[in-house]
């Protein structure tokens with residue numbers, strides 16, 4: 001009888017269960033425990049997995065269980081609350097546990113690298129203390145300094161000692177210092193030196209006091225402040241308190257929000273180690289930042305969505321800036337909401353989390369209504385800035401020049417004449433959204449998608465913004481050989497029109513075609529901030545967190561795109577976009593003006609927004625959701641399928657529907673139905689929506705249903721499930 005224990009191992013595969021292995025029999029370097037990596041045979045390969053549980057007996061026939069080859073770690077990779085959050089996330093999002101844990105690990109660790117392979121720490125040895133300090137005191141000043149520092153301040157990361165390379169080599173040779181894995185509990189490397197920030201206004205003081213009063217307990221604070229109201233300063237002060245108490249702070253920012261300016265602001269403020277985690281890091285950088293977060297060496301961790309999965313030894317506060325931002329949602333593979341996981345994590349740890357936004361999501365505001373989250377209002381702009389005046393321009397009532405209405409052009413001229421800057425927003429890049437035949441009405445289609453090709457005049461190409469297909473712009477209609485012309489406006493055409501109408505005003509265009517690399521974005525912003533550029537034209541890129549103090553006029557060229565969408569979140573997104581763009585105007589001494597062009601000037605959404613602001617809009621939108629039974633007043637999961645033939649995708653979903661059997665009382669299935677764009681990149685897409693009024697009823701249903709979907713015949717179909725989907729049509 002084999003007395004060895006059974007390791008239940010999570011392996012990076014699409015299979016939803018754990019794999020049983022015998023604990024390695026030979027005495028290895030480390031003992032197996034939950035949370036350590038193990039090397040195991042898997043098919044014909046050897047792979048790295050993570051021990052998620054330990055059992056006395058295997059769940060499958062003992063004869064089929066193989067032995068693990070080695071235990072790779074001395075300690076669990078994740079602190080217990082983080083590890084439990086990851087296990088919870090795999091269950092809640094119904095994603096294979098092995099893939100969830102893999103998503104939380106740097107590549108090097110997934111491949112089996114030793115934890116101390118990079119960026120280990122140096123610490124002073126006993127002989128270093130007894131002999132080294134005395135021996136170096138007179139004749140080796142630099143070595144002595146380093147020894148004294150390691151004695152007084154504790155181990156320092158090898159990375160941080162690069163300037164001391166010579167001294168490190170000499171001291172190591174004598175055995176006065178030694179390389180160790182970074183300590184799991186690290187005191188701040190140096191006293192936290194904080195540069196003085198600006199004085200807080202009363203609203204900021206109240207917000208800070210509310211956050212500080214909850215340190216050490218779970219609380220969700222919603223910092224609801226217009227652009228320029230000084231939210232960041234409140235975060236910085238709260239973080240200062242947290243690190244002064246020896247804890248760490250995790251700051252999540254949207255993808256586009258992680259700018260050099262933001263990092264500079266943190267570095268100028270805090271003299272502590274800062275770890276930055278985002279998708280642009282190379283494997284080594286990511287490994288090293290992850291380790292610094294895990295060990296506690298980094299007192300502040302700033303990152304985009306996946307940073308919420310990183311272990312932090314002494315996490316004391318989480319900040320989610322621009323909590324409404326779509327980039328917090330992972331849209332492929334392990335589909336999760338980093339904002340929601342941040343709240344779950346804070347709850348498990350018993351610490352506060354701050355969700356900041358000028359335009360909080362309706363879900364978040366509904367939680368405020370139900371007293372689950374606390375609202376911290378930051379209603380005033382700091383300094384003397386005044387809120388902008390918003391006005392609708394009725395496109396039906398005025399002549400227009402390539403999408404720019406006459407009153408808009410007059411206003412632009414007026415603001416430019418006062419030496420101010422003008423921002424023109426249009427969420428559509430390219431020259432024109434369609435190429436149109438004037439004799440038969442044909443529009444150049446994408447061959448691979450149910451969509452039209454966008455005209456990119458500068459490069460002479462048609463491009464599909466959904467699948468990336470490209471072709472030359474045809475000179476005649478593809479159907480009748482008639483004459484063709486671009487119709488509608490994209491940012492390139494607006495730039496062209498503005499250049500013609502205002503030839504003296506230099507223009508900067510900001511969209512994905514103009515800005516392909518990070519550096520280009522910085523230099524474009526530089527041209528704006530220096531005042532060289534007078535006109536800014538751009539897409540969503542313009543709306544996020546950048547300060548343009550001289551912009552006094554903001555024009556929203558086409559609000560109508562978001563007014564009539566089938567997606568229940570479209571109105572919310574439009575209101576957020578308009579509010580965020582409007583927030584760029586008049587931030588310094590000058591009052592701003594916002595013009596919203598529309599063919600539907602009396603649309604309830606626009607009038608709510610203009611007369612009552614974002615909060616007024618949100619109140620009525622939440623009420624609409626309540627009446628229609630959409631989230632947060634119901635819970636959704638979306639089963640998606642795609643295949644080379646629509647019939648295969650639909651057949652699969654029909655099978656999934658049958659597999660559900662008789663539905664529980666609280667569960668409704670809607671569909672199968674084709675996706676909003678049924679064909680994309682030659683794949684046909686359909687979906688089945690699951691709705692319930694209760695989160696636990698939905699979870700119970702999915703727990704039983706998904707294993708049955710796993711068993712369906714699906715040779716030609718790819719499918720996925722998304723919990724709390726961002727878009728449902």
Ligand SMILES: [Zn+2]
Nearest residue numbers: 437440477480
């Ligand atoms: Zn034609």
Ligand SMILES: [Zn+2]
Nearest residue numbers: 446449464467
């Ligand atoms: Zn396409």
